[in-house]
Amino acid sequence: xxxxxxxxxxxxxxxxxxxxxxxxxxxxxxxxxxxxxxxxxxxxxxxxxxxxxxxxxxxxxxxxxxxxxxxxxxxxxxxxxxxxxxxxxxxxxxxxxxxxxxxxxxxxxxxxxxxxxxxxxxxxxxxxxxxxxxxxxxxxxxxxxxxxxxxxxxxxxxxxxxxxxxxxxxxxxxxxxxxxxxxxxxxxxxxxxxxxxxxxxxxxxxxxxxxxxxxxxxxxxxxxxxxxxxxxxxxxxxxxxxxxxxxxxxxxxxxxxxxxxxxxxxxxxxxxxxxxxxxxxxx
Amino acid sequence: xxxxxxxxxxxxxxxxxxxxxxxxxxxxxxxxxxxxxxxxxxxxxxxxxxxxxxxxxxxxxxxxxxxxxxxxxxxxxxxxxxxxxxxxxxxxxxxxxxxxxxxxxxxxxxxxxxxxxxxxxxxxxxxxxxxxxxxxxxxxxxxxxxxxxxxxxxxxxxxxxxxxxxxxxxxxxxxxxxxxxxxxxxxxxxxxxxxxxxxxxxxxxxxxxxxxxxxxxxxxxxxxxxxxxxxxxxxxxxxxxxxxxxxxxxxxxxxxxxxxxxxxxxxxxxxxxxxxxxxxxxxxxxxxxxxxxxxxxxxxxx
Amino acid sequence: xxxxxxxxxxxxxxxxxxxxxxxxxxxxxxxxxxxxxxxxxxxxxxxxxxxxxxxxxxxxxxxxxxxxxxxxxxxxxxxxxxxxxxxxxxxxxxxxxxxxxxxxxxxxxxxxxxxxxxxxxxxxxxxxxxxxxxxxxxxxxxxxxxxxxxxxxxxxxxxxxxxxxxxxxxxxxxxxxxxxxxxxxxxxxxxxxxxxxxxxxxxxxxxxxxxxxxxxxxxxxxxxxxxxxxxxxxxxxxxx
Numbered sequence: 026x027x028x029x030x031x032x033x034x035x036x037x038x039x040x041x042x043x044x045x046x047x048x049x050x051x052x053x054x055x056x057x058x059x060x061x062x063x064x065x066x067x068x069x070x071x072x073x074x075x076x077x078x079x080x081x082x083x084x085x086x087x088x089x090x091x092x093x094x095x096x097x098x099x100x101x102x103x104x105x106x107x108x109x110x111x112x113x114x115x116x117x118x119x120x121x122x123x124x125x126x127x128x129x130x131x132x133x134x135x136x137x138x139x140x141x142x143x144x145x146x147x148x149x150x151x152x153x154x155x156x157x158x159x160x161x162x163x164x165x166x167x168x169x170x171x172x173x174x175x176x177x178x179x180x181x182x183x184x185x186x187x188x189x190x191x192x193x194x195x196x197x198x199x200x201x202x203x204x205x206x207x208x209x210x211x212x213x214x215x216x217x218x219x220x221x222x223x224x225x226x227x228x229x230x231x232x233x234x235x236x237x238x239x240x241x242x243x244x245x246x247x248x249x250x251x252x253x254x255x256x257x258x259x260x261x262x263x264x265x266x267x268x269x270x271x272x273x274x275x276x277x278x279x280x281x282x283x284x285x286x287x288x289x290x291x292x293x294x295x296x297x298x299x300x301x302x303x304x305x306x307x308x
Numbered sequence: 309x310x311x312x313x314x315x316x317x318x319x320x321x322x323x324x325x326x327x328x329x330x331x332x333x334x335x336x337x338x339x340x341x342x343x344x345x346x347x348x349x350x351x352x353x354x355x356x357x358x359x360x361x362x363x364x365x366x367x368x369x370x371x372x373x374x375x376x377x378x379x380x381x382x383x384x385x386x387x388x389x390x391x392x393x394x395x396x397x398x399x400x401x402x403x404x405x406x407x408x409x410x411x412x413x414x415x416x417x418x419x420x421x422x423x424x425x426x427x428x429x430x431x432x433x434x435x436x437x438x439x440x441x442x443x444x445x446x447x448x449x450x451x452x453x454x455x456x457x458x459x460x461x462x463x464x465x466x467x468x469x470x471x472x473x474x475x476x477x478x479x480x481x482x483x484x485x486x487x488x489x490x491x492x493x494x495x496x497x498x499x500x501x502x503x504x505x506x507x508x509x510x511x512x513x514x515x516x517x518x519x520x521x522x523x524x525x526x527x528x529x530x531x532x533x534x535x536x537x538x539x540x541x542x543x544x545x546x547x548x549x550x551x552x553x554x555x556x557x558x559x560x561x562x563x564x565x566x567x568x569x570x571x572x573x574x575x576x577x578x579x580x581x582x583x584x585x586x587x588x589x590x591x592x593x594x595x596x597x598x599x600x601x602x603x604x605x606x607x608x609x610x
Numbered sequence: 611x612x613x614x615x616x617x618x619x620x621x622x623x624x625x626x627x628x629x630x631x632x633x634x635x636x637x638x639x640x641x642x643x644x645x646x647x648x649x650x651x652x653x654x655x656x657x658x659x660x661x662x663x664x665x666x667x668x669x670x671x672x673x674x675x676x677x678x679x680x681x682x683x684x685x686x687x688x689x690x691x692x693x694x695x696x697x698x699x700x701x702x703x704x705x706x707x708x709x710x711x712x713x714x715x716x717x718x719x720x721x722x723x724x725x726x727x728x729x730x731x732x733x734x735x736x737x738x739x740x741x742x743x744x745x746x747x748x749x750x751x752x753x754x755x756x757x758x759x760x761x762x763x764x765x766x767x768x769x770x771x772x773x774x775x776x777x778x779x780x781x782x783x784x785x786x787x788x789x790x791x792x793x794x795x796x797x798x799x800x801x802x803x804x805x806x807x808x809x810x811x812x813x814x815x816x817x818x819x820x821x822x823x824x825x826x827x828x829x830x831x832x833x834x835x836x837x838x839x840x841x842x843x844x845x846x847x848x849x850x
Contacts, residue, residue, distance in 0.1 A: 032697075082697050133459050155464075157446075162471045169470075170463045175540040176473060198474050240718040247717075251731060269717060273696050287670060287696050294672040298628030305629065 033118060034080040035223060035256050036104075041077040041113035043099050046070030048111075058278040058299060063094055073099040074280040077113070083223065084254040088271030088288060090261060090303070096280035097260045101226045103128070104258075105145045106135045117142060117224070140170040144217030144255075148229035150209035153216065154201050160187065160212045161197035167219040186215040190245060207238035211245065218249065225250075225257045231266060243269050264307050268292055276300045322369040323401040328352050332370035332525070336516060339527035344489030345457070346440050351523040361394060362520030364417045364436035368398060371432065371516075372415055377405045379413035384421040384563070384579035391419075410582050411594065420483065422504040424562055424583035426596045427513035429530065435498045437519035440526060442486045442496035462494050466537070473542050485544065488535050489528060497534075503546045503563040506598035508534040546600045550608055554578045557587045561605055562595070614682060615786055615817040616645040616668070621677035621692070623660075623667055623841075637663045638841045641677065645786075650808070650818040652828045655838035661821045662712070664838065665788045667692075668819070669709040670699045681707070684785065704732045710779035710789040714771040716764045722749065722774050723759045729778035748777040751803055769795040773804070780807050787811060787818045793827045805830050 044052060052065040056072040063072050074096030081087050089097040102108040104115055104127065115127040117138070130138065139145075147153040154163050164183040173179055184194045190211040192204075201209050210230055217225060227246065231239040247270060250257055259270050267274055267288060274291045276284040276299065284297040295301045320326065328350060335349040354362045372378065378398055382391040386408045394417070399406050407413050410423045417434045427433060443453045446464040456462065465486060469479050479485075483499035487508065497505055498517065508515060508528055515528040528534060536544035553560045555575040562583060564576040578584040586593050595601075621641035627633045638660045645651050653661045666672040668679055670691055679691040683706060686698060694702075703709075708729070720728070726745040749759055752773040763771050776792050792808065793801045801824075808831060812818060822828050828835060837844050 080697075085697070085700065136459065136461060155467075158467055158471055159474065161474070162467050165470050166463050166467045169466045174466075176470060176542050179470065180474075244717075244719040272700050285696075286673070287699060289671045290673060293666070294625070296626070296673065301628050 033082075033122075035083045035085075035118055036081040037116045037118075038080075038100075038104070039078050039114045039116075041100060041103060041115065042075045042111045043073040043096075043103060043108060044070050044075070044111045045073060048072075056279065057281045058283055061279065063096075063279050072280050074277070077277075077282060079275060079282070079285065081224075081256050081258065083256050085273065086250060086257045086259060086271045088259045088261065088267040088274040089277060090264060090267050090274055090291075091277035092262055092303075094279060095277040097262075097277050098228050099280075100277075101145075101228055101258055101260050105143060105226055106139060107145075136170075140167065141220060142222050142224055144220075144222045144225040146210070146213045146217050146225070146227045146230045148232050150201060150206070150213055153213040154209065156200060156202050158200070159198045160192065160201050160204070160215075163201070163212060164216045164219050167216055171220045182219070183215075186219055187212070189249070190215040191241070205238075206234050207242055210234065210242055214242075214246065214249070218253065218255070221253065223256060225255045226260070227257060227270075228260045229262070230259075232261070232263065239266075246270060264292065264303065276303065319401060321402065322372055322398075323354075324352060324366070324369050329370045332366055335525050336367065336370070336527065339516070339525045340514065340529045342493075343528050343532045344493030344495040344526060346524040346526045348523055349525050351520050354520070355397075356394075358521040359438070360390065361417075361419060361436040363518030363522075363525075364419070364434050364520075365394065365398075365518075366520060367434045367516050367518040367525065368415055368417050369401070372398070372402055372404060374402070374404055376402075376414045377407050377412055378402075378415050378417070379407050379410065379582075380417040381421060381423070381581070382419045384424075384565070384583075385581045387581060408582050408585075410580075420499045421563075421579065422500055422507050422596075424578070424580040424596070425594050426507070427511070429512045431513040433513055433515050435515065435517040437496070437498045437517050437524070438521075440496060440517065440519040440522050440524040442494050457493060460492065465494055469537060469539070473539075479538070479542060479544070486537050488537060490532055490534075494537070495526060495528075495534075501547060501563055502536075502544070505534075505536050505544075506546065506600050507596045509598070510534075544600075546604070548604070549576065550604065552576050554584070557584065559587060560608065561601060562587075613647045614644050614680075615647050615649075616643075616682075616819075617678075617680040618643040618668075619678040619680065621664070621667060621679060622675050623663055623672055624675045636841060638667065640842055643836060643843065645817045645819060647817055648812055648815050649834065650812055650820060650832050652832035652835040653819060653821045653838065654823075654828065654835055659838040660841040661838055662790055663841075665709065665790055665819065665821060669703070669707065669788055670694075671709070681786070706785040708779050708782045708784040708787050710775055710787070710792065712772075712790045712794070713768075714763060714775040716762075716771070718764065719762065721760045722754060722763050722766075725763060725774050726777045726781055729780075729782040733782055744781060745777075748781050748807075749774075751807065752777050753800060753803065769797075769800075772796070773800065776804055776807075780811060783811065783814065784816060787816050789818065790821045791823070792820065793822065793824050801827065 048065060048068050048070045051067055052070055053072060053075045055066055056063055077100050091097045103110045110128050117125045117127055161183040164186055165179045168179050168182060184197055187194050187197055192208055192211050201212055231242050261267055271288045274288045275282050278299045284300045291300060292304055295304050331350055335347045339347045354365055356362060380391045380395050382388040395406055410425045415432050419436045441453055443456055443465055446468045447453050473479050483501050484496055485502050485505050486494055487497050487505060489495045497508055510531050512530050514530060517526045538544045549560050549564050554564055554577055556577055559578055563579045565579045567575050567577055569575055618641050621638060623638040625635040625637060655661050663672060667674045674692040680688055681691050682688050683702060723745055726748055727741045730741045754770060754773055763774055772795060779789060792804055805827060820831060
């Protein structure tokens with residue numbers, strides 16, 4: 026780091042749109058925050074998100090905040106290939122400066138990208154973990170998919186990761202079903218960072234956890250982000266999570282981005298009516 | 309009543325009608341063309357229940373001809389009840405010669421064992437398969453397992469091997485150890501013991517697999533690479549019988565059955581009944597050669 | 611000789627309250643101000659005159675409504691902070707500009723020592739001394755009792771919290787320091803220590819904008835003072 030600004034984004038999203046159901050040329054135009062609705066009046070299709078564009082730089086943490094129906098989870102699910110986008114593009118810049126057009130890749134390539142460049146932590150541990158495998162086995166899955174076929178190495182790396190995420194290594198061979206919610210999340214995080222991805226998605230990861238547990242998980246994520254310099258997208262409806270973790274924030278409503286800016290600016294000087302409403306509703 | 313020989317017979321030759329046989333043969337060709345790939349097929353009704361060898365029977369009856377010599381074994385034995393019944397059935401519907409001798413047969417139908425003797429290029433081995441999908445234990449849904457095969461996404465399988473190792477100290481698969489065929493498909497070799505698995509590799513004969521209940525056919529053509537799944541540091545091993553020889557022949561380098569006498573004592577006997585007979589009567593045998601067997605023979609010398 | 615580090619041209623800030631039918635509240639207008647390298651400028655004025663607002667506009671916590679904020683960056687050259695991209699601002703905040711608010715924003719499970727060490731994160735301009743040693747050194751200087759170093763600041767008194775906050779800001783050794791009420795709620799002795807530390811920064815070439823109510827602090831620290839009244843600068847005072 027020589028003090029010069031890194032002008033090259035890691036991830037660039039352009040016009041990402043997801044519509045459920047059949048739509049026509051008026052669908053996107055007739056939905057959104059001005060209409061307070063995601064549903065197209067003509068075709069009854071649901072515009073989960075539309076025209077979402079943003080850039081993410083290496084080592085940066087971007088928050089996406091919004092309430093139910095805002096489309097925040099939809100954005101991240103499309104980037105992680107859990108959902109297929111309706112239209113739009115997303116580009117990932119590799120270390121050698123080549124660009125990958127994420128949404129146009131084949132299934133096999135998408136799997137490769139997911140294993141080597143991305144990590145995802147879901148709100149529900151059952152989505153991110155296989156409860157029929159042990160916690161070490163879950164991490165092993167990621168390592169094997171990246172080409173590690175040596176059992177001792179796998180166990181070594183898995184225990185290091187569990188240790189890093191404050192999961193007792195003695196529980197490495199236990200199934201996650203026997204863990205507390207907070208520990209399940211931490212196993213998910215260990216699995217997500219197993220292959221040192223440059224990009225990590227966190228979708229409502231502390232929602233539903235006890236407050237003290239929440240603090241611990243969030244704190245751990247902050248440390249990890251600092252130590253590994255991972256770029257993250259943090260999706261949350263909770264502004265205090267956004268405050269704690271993110272550098273920049275997008276505010277979404279009815280599938281559109283209504284405001285974007287530095288997190289402290291969004292929290293202290295929100296411009297859009299909806300952002301002001303959200304911030305003033307902070308208990 | 310149509311007055312031609314074809315319609316005078318109560319059953320078709322080899323029981324199955326020619327159109328269906330044609331379909332099965334075409335599917336077999338596809339299976340041979342894509343080693344290890346499970347091909348769906350019609351699996352027609354047979355006079356035996358599902359789960360009793362209909363798949364193997366389908367293949368046998370689809371390919372057998374008047375000049376074929378048929379052998380059938382069940383866990384290595386020609387004389388088990390089911391083997392006898394199926395042999396009688398095939399004999400009755402095809403009028404072809406049957407034999408116990410592995411070297412004499414042209415088609416060998418088998419349940420859960422490969423013959424101890426190595427088969428040649430004019431022989432076909434037909435397996436009866438209970439569960440053709442090797443990934444079934446780690447993934448319940450057919451849709452997903454098909455995707456996994458299509459995309460060669462076998463991570464879950466590998467993790468289950470890892471878990472087995474962690475739990476039991478070794479990759480313990482009693483029978484049906486998963487294999488990688490032609491560097492492309494993971495295949496279930498049916499519940500054959502680990503002893504037999506290396507003998508699938510680089511064979512001279514054709515191996516055909518039929519799962520009647522699941523309606524799948526697959527194949528391993530001659531000289532195909534078949535490798536048991538293993539980690540860099542946790543390797544595949546065959547069963548050891550050094551120190552527990554066959555109580556009839558004294559043989560240690562063959563797959564032995566573990567039997568209990570009436571007085572409760574354990575004894576070991578060669579599982580392949582034809583092989584046992586040949587050794588007992590001092591005949592010449594052509595046993596399989598593979599690196600695991602060689603290593604064991606080596607160990608016995610030292 | 612002195613080079614300009616910060617130059618505000620006609621800076622204005624207006625808040626629009628959407629919930630109250632777009633009611634506008636003017637906070638700042640027509641602000642012209644410049645700060646040179648190594649200069650300490652004091653910002654004074656009554657409560658509500660717009661001092662904190664001005665500082666937050668420079669730091670971009672508030673979005674300026676009009677005018678320009680020219681900052682001469684080492685990495686980016688002359689850049690208008692009012693219109694710079696988020697990414698550029700983040701870079702500057704990490705490397706060159708530090709803002710120390712009036713109150714410590716507490717993050718759970720981070721000890722006082724870690725808070726101060728966080729001030730060093732990402733900075734490239736530090737000596738070979740380890741972060742831990744440096745942070746301990748600063749905590750010792752601001753006389754935070756040693757047993758509190760590993761404790762969580764949420765349980766500290768206001769004065770203790772602010773001392774930790776200030777230590778974090780100073781340890782980051784920025785090019786531009788924006789500091790809001792650094793010596794409020796401190797006793798005389800600790801006040802002197804904090805003033806010392808800020809002046810040390812000035813020696814190293816840091817430019818400082820400081821808000822304070824405390825005449826003693828202002829007289830010790832500032833080269834120049836600027837007074838705000840109802841959102842605009844009135845007669846700039848030249849101090850001794």
